[in-house]
Amino acid sequence: MASLFLLHVVSLVLLLSKTPMLSASPTSLSLPSVLKPGSSLSVENKDDILISPNGLFTAGFYSVGENAYCFSVWFTKPLADESHTIVWMANRDVPVNGKRSKLSLSKTGNLVLRDAAQPLPIWTTNIIDSKEPAQLVMNNNLYLKNEENQVIWQSFGSPTDTLLPLQQLTKDTPLVSSRSLTNYSSGFYKLYFDNDNVIRLVYNGPRVSGVYWPNPMITAWASGRSTFASRRTASLDLNGHFVSSDSLIFNTSDSENQAVRRLTVDVDGNFRAYSLDETRGIWKVTWQAIADTCRVHGICGENSTCSISPNHGRKCSCIPNHTMINQTDWSYGCRPKFNITLCGNDEDEFLHFPHFDFFGYEARFVPNVTLDECKKVCLGICNCKGFHFNYETNGVFSCYTKFRLLNGFRTVDSNGSMYLKVPKSIRLSSNNKNFVHGDSLVCSEKLPTIRIDRAYEKNPKNESVKSLMIFTYVFGALEAICFIYFFYRTRNPLKTTQGYIQAATGFQRFSYAELKKATNNFSKEIGRGGGGIVYKGEFSNNRVAAVKLLKEFSNHQGEGELLAEISTLGRLNHMNLIDIWGYCAERKHKLLVYEYMENGSLAQNLHSSKLDWGKRFDIAVGTAKGLAYLHEECLEWVLHCDVKPHNILLDSNWNPKVADFGLSKLLDRDGTHNLEFTRARGTRGYMAPEWLFVNHPITSKVDVYSYGVVVLEMITGRSPTGDQSVESKGRLDSWVKEKMIAAGGTNDWIKEVVDNTVVGNYDSSKMEILTKVALRCSEEDKDARPTMSQVVDMLLDNGGTRNF
Ligand SMILES: *[C@@H]1O[C@H](CO)[C@@H](O)[C@H](O)[C@H]1NC(C)=O
Ligand SMILES: *[C@@H]1O[C@H](CO)[C@@H](O)[C@H](O)[C@H]1NC(C)=O
Ligand SMILES: *[C@@H]1O[C@H](CO)[C@@H](O)[C@H](O)[C@H]1NC(C)=O
Ligand SMILES: *[C@@H]1O[C@H](CO)[C@@H](O)[C@H](O)[C@H]1NC(C)=O
Ligand SMILES: *[C@@H]1O[C@H](CO)[C@@H](O)[C@H](O)[C@H]1NC(C)=O
Ligand SMILES: *[C@@H]1O[C@H](CO)[C@@H](O)[C@H](O)[C@H]1NC(C)=O
Numbered sequence: 001m002a003s004l005f006l007l008h009v010v011s012l013v014l015l016l017s018k019t020p021m022l023s024a025s026p027t028s029l030s031l032p033s034v035l036k037p038g039s040s041l042s043v044e045n046k047d048d049i050l051i052s053p054n055g056l057f058t059a060g061f062y063s064v065g066e067n068a069y070c071f072s073v074w075f076t077k078p079l080a081d082e083s084h085t086i087v088w089m090a091n092r093d094v095p096v097n098g099k100r101s102k103l104s105l106s107k108t109g110n111l112v113l114r115d116a117a118q119p120l121p122i123w124t125t126n127i128i129d130s131k132e133p134a135q136l137v138m139n140n141n142l143y144l145k146n147e148e149n150q151v152i153w154q155s156f157g158s159p160t161d162t163l164l165p166l167q168q169l170t171k172d173t174p175l176v177s178s179r180s181l182t183n184y185s186s187g188f189y190k191l192y193f194d195n196d197n198v199i200r201l202v203y204n205g206p207r208v209s210g211v212y213w214p215n216p217m218i219t220a221w222a223s224g225r226s227t228f229a230s231r232r233t234a235s236l237d238l239n240g241h242f243v244s245s246d247s248l249i250f251n252t253s254d255s256e257n258q259a260v261r262r263l264t265v266d267v268d269g270n271f272r273a274y275s276l277d278e279t280r281g282i283w284k285v286t287w288q289a290i291a292d293t294c295r296v297h298g299i300c301g302e303n304s305t306c307s308i309s310p311n312h313g314r315k316c317s318c319i320p321n322h323t324m325i326n327q328t329d330w331s332y333g334c335r336p337k338f339n340i341t342l343c344g345n346d347e348d349e350f351l352h353f354p355h356f357d358f359f360g361y362e363a364r365f366v367p368n369v370t371l372d373e374c375k376k377v378c379l380g381i382c383n384c385k386g387f388h389f390n391y392e393t394n395g396v397f398s399c400y401t402k403f404r405l406l407n408g409f410r411t412v413d414s415n416g417s418m419y420l421k422v423p424k425s426i427r428l429s430s431n432n433k434n435f436v437h438g439d440s441l442v443c444s445e446k447l448p449t450i451r452i453d454r455a456y457e458k459n460p461k462n463e464s465v466k467s468l469m470i471f472t473y474v475f476g477a478l479e480a481i482c483f484i485y486f487f488y489r490t491r492n493p494l495k496t497t498q499g500y501i502q503a504a505t506g507f508q509r510f511s512y513a514e515l516k517k518a519t520n521n522f523s524k525e526i527g528r529g530g531g532g533i534v535y536k537g538e539f540s541n542n543r544v545a546a547v548k549l550l551k552e553f554s555n556h557q558g559e560g561e562l563l564a565e566i567s568t569l570g571r572l573n574h575m576n577l578i579d580i581w582g583y584c585a586e587r588k589h590k591l592l593v594y595e596y597m598e599n600g601s602l603a604q605n606l607h608s609s610k611l612d613w614g615k616r617f618d619i620a621v622g623t624a625k626g627l628a629y630l631h632e633e634c635l636e637w638v639l640h641c642d643v644k645p646h647n648i649l650l651d652s653n654w655n656p657k658v659a660d661f662g663l664s665k666l667l668d669r670d671g672t673h674n675l676e677f678t679r680a681r682g683t684r685g686y687m688a689p690e691w692l693f694v695n696h697p698i699t700s701k702v703d704v705y706s707y708g709v710v711v712l713e714m715i716t717g718r719s720p721t722g723d724q725s726v727e728s729k730g731r732l733d734s735w736v737k738e739k740m741i742a743a744g745g746t747n748d749w750i751k752e753v754v755d756n757t758v759v760g761n762y763d764s765s766k767m768e769i770l771t772k773v774a775l776r777c778s779e780e781d782k783d784a785r786p787t788m789s790q791v792v793d794m795l796l797d798n799g800g801t802r803n804f
């Protein structure tokens with residue numbers, strides 16, 4: 001009897017001790033979340049997976065290419081585009097075959113991944129002392145626990161590129177980005193605890209390396225970091241608070257809310273926090289380390305520069321007389337088109353590029369010099385490729401001569417100029433100083449696949465590749481150390497930094513009473529849409545503003561969240577995007593204050609005599625520039641999702657400014673809408689066809705489509721919603737195409753499609769280009785549509801902005 005009682009107690013204790021790890025409800029025990037000693041998971045069996053008791057994570061073989069698998073942990077539920085988000089990989093750099101590969105748990109508590117083709121294990125937990133059996137358990141973390149319930153190994157201890165909530169980042173567990181969106185191998189960007197206890201981001205490229213975050217031009221202290229921590233740990237909690245021992249502390253924009261979160265070092269070198277938007281099946285960025293993406297090193301390779309351009313967002317361009325080495329990958333950089341050596345010729349000239357700098361690689365630093373002296377210094381150094389001439393303080397300039405042109409960037413904040421050495425024999429046309437119109441990147445849309453065809457024997461080639469890779473990494477690390485040392489020796493610590501550290505939010509906070517007074521108790525309505533009504537407001541200092549009352553912004557969302565949302569949008573500064581000045585968040589009142597646009601919206605002016613053809617063309621170009629900037633080269637930061645004439649505002653000079661961008665995201669947050677409603681955003685007539693199909697991914701091409709419709713409307717004067725004009729049956733683009741076909745190869749269709757009520761003359765060749773670009777934008781097939789930056793190029797190269 002007593003022994004039976006004892007047995008009960010023992011089993012109860014055992015059960016209780018399991019509870020925090022397995023949440024031992026009866027159903028969860030039946031889920032395959034545990035692998036028993038002596039058993040294994042096979043790559044060939046799709047059901048050989050472990051699922052965490054809460055269902056959130058799955059561990060198993062993940063296909064990374066044709067016949068290539070990595071043992072991974074991923075979020076069980078796929079995203080809207082059917083992709084899975086990987087959080088951990090055992091063998092990211094060495095995928096295994098799709099046949100006969102196995103992950104086995106030995107009787108002695110070792111986990112071993114074998115590829116049938118290879119005699120040696122591909123990966124193992126290498127637990128040597130453990131002589132006793134252990135279980136492999138999938139919870140939020142994949143771990144091995146022995147019979148005493150001690151965790152003897154865990155995937156949290158060897159992260160890849162992602163840190164999950166409650167997972168500790170330590171000095172031994174850096175995060176390393178993937179090589180690309182489709183190649184999960186170790187990439188070039190690493191987040192790690194440096195020797196001075198500060199968390200940094202380093203670019204560890206094949207040929208060069210360098211730390212780029214926190215800003216290496218200023219001390220860790222000036223970046224708000226502490227070097228005096230005794231520990232090196234950091235982690236994100238479940239509510240979105242990140243705390244690190246080096247005093248890097250931040251809250252995600254949705255902190256305090258419950259969300260599925262992750263922190264990832266992305267393939268573009270930025271470190272971001274994401275929360276899962278479960279209704280829409282997408283990850284949304286809730287914090288990022290670097291706002292100016294050109295400050296990430298290695299984005300554009302040697303002899304090229306990165307710029308945030310008015311037309312295109314982020315863009316790499318070759319320096320003059322250089323050409324791209326690899327058309328699909330900017331990280332290879334550019335090589336010279338000429339083969340004249342630059343050394344030893346006193347007659348070499350310098351080309352001047354204001355507001356450009358190439359970070360690091362100084363051959364020599366000379367403080368307090370004149371421009372001519374600096375030129376002489378550079379001419380005297382054989383491998384000097386140019387120099388950065390920087391204004392320091394009190395009328396003093398310094399000279400940083402460069403022996404390599406790496407990490408080039410353009411920024412209006414920098415008060416220095418770059419001078420590039422060019423051989424005299426190369427005649428450069430003096431006005432060709434535009435880095436921005438360089439070659440453009442071919443963004444690969446098709447996902448490449450890895451194919452593994454391994455012979456069933458050990459391949460000696462792999463060994464040499466491996467040792468070469470190790471050599472490359474060691475060499476890269478050494479180079480990084482030399483570079484940092486060199487850098488701190490040479491860089492003037494007094495270098496001005498005001499421009500670089502900007503307050504995250506420069507918005508004014510208004511009180512509700514103040515806005516009520518300014519809008520005269522919300523009496524002058526000037527527009528509706530985008531989830532709220534817009535009123536004209538006049539402040540005591542005679543400043544006129546547009547005040548938008550966000551009526552759908554749900555009541556329980558706080559000031560912090562509103563501020564976080566608009567601060568992301570507020571960083572997007574572009575002359576063709578509307579400026580946000582401030583906000584108000586008091587209880588249920590949520591308001592945004594924008595710059596006021598004298599001429600109202602394009603919708604109000606479409607049929608007015610003030611918009612002649614010249615202005616219409618400029619509006620088409622300006623709107624395209626604003627949208628291209630939102631989409632940013634290959635990254636698609638912000639999709640507008642509701643481009644229409646009502647959201648294109650016109651200032652006193654009729655310059656267009658796109659309004660309401662990013663707001664659809666802001667208004668969609670409360671999650672009470674059903675899936676169909678949240679997907680189908682935008683306005684009838686302007687909405688791209690892919691909105692209607694649940695399985696079609698939503699890309700920046702939805703905005704391109706809407707833009708095309710808006711331009712057709714500007715040309716024809718016909719509304720795509722088809723409720724005003726009797727004639728416009730069916731789609732606007734089909735109507736224009738019919739007229740074109742009917743004209744049979746002549747240009748007669750132009751007369752028929754253009755709005756005859758518009759004053760002024762037009763150049764018919766330019767009208768033809770504008771119409772054809774608009775038709776391409778409004779193609780049904782999203783892949784047939786150009787990108788917004790291609791639209792800008794087509795309109796500017798062919799049309800010119802003046803004298804339409
Ligand atoms: C983050 O949120 C916590 C709790 O809401 C607050 O105490 C803290 O000041 C916030 N930290 C930052 C950096 O905003
Ligand atoms: C360019 O880069 C891509 C991706 O890194 C690579 O697959 C391709 O072979 C490269 N092409 C050349 C010509 O080097
Ligand atoms: C960059 O240009 C310089 C000459 O301007 C050249 O010597 C160097 O090899 C180029 N770099 C690459 C990666 O081609
Ligand atoms: C570069 O030099 C090689 C031989 O040294 C020559 O054949 C080639 O034409 C030169 N290219 C240019 C662009 O001058
Ligand atoms: C810079 O050089 C000039 C002349 O050589 C000298 O008068 C001046 O004091 C120097 N300024 C500084 C800050 O060293
Ligand atoms: C930029 O340089 C000019 C001199 O060329 C100087 O007058 C100005 O104050 C500098 N601005 C900053 C922010 O350093």
Ligand SMILES: *[C@@H]1O[C@H](CO)[C@@H](O)[C@H](O)[C@H]1NC(C)=O
Nearest residue numbers: 321337338426427428429432
């Ligand atoms: C250098 O560039 C200029 C302008 O882009 C061009 O006119 C010139 O022919 C180029 N020179 C060489 C040697 O490629």
Ligand SMILES: *[C@@H]1O[C@H](CO)[C@@H](O)[C@H](O)[C@H]1NC(C)=O
Nearest residue numbers: 179183184185186448449450
């Ligand atoms: C993935 O990246 C690794 C490391 O850069 C490279 O060795 C490998 O060939 C790449 N795989 C593919 C399919 O491009």
